[in-house]
Amino acid sequence: MNAILLEIPADALPTPADPPELFITEARFLLALKLFELGRVSSGKAGRICGMGRVEFLLAASRAGTPVVNLTADEMEGEFSWDE
Numbered sequence: 001m002n003a004i005l006l007e008i009p010a011d012a013l014p015t016p017a018d019p020p021e022l023f024i025t026e027a028r029f030l031l032a033l034k035l036f037e038l039g040r041v042s043s044g045k046a047g048r049i050c051g052m053g054r055v056e057f058l059l060a061a062s063r064a065g066t067p068v069v070n071l072t073a074d075e076m077e078g079e080f081s082w083d084e
Helices: 020-037 043-049 054-063 073-080
Strands: none
Touching: 020 043, 020 054, 043 054
16 A cells, blocks of 8 residues: 655644544645645545545535535536426
């Protein structure tokens, strides 16, 4: 497995009382979220970055306020119309 190591000084962590693992989990999710938001990675790859499945990532992204669908009004109408 290839990995990227990101070194951050311990005194730069948001809350020194929190365990570093909590920060690591949050940082991985936020990195994946931003890359997904910018269109750099798919939702599946974003999920893999932060250790989630695709659907779990999409639900978490939505809870974080990031749109998970980027459709125009016409595309939305086409997707959800009941035309026979």
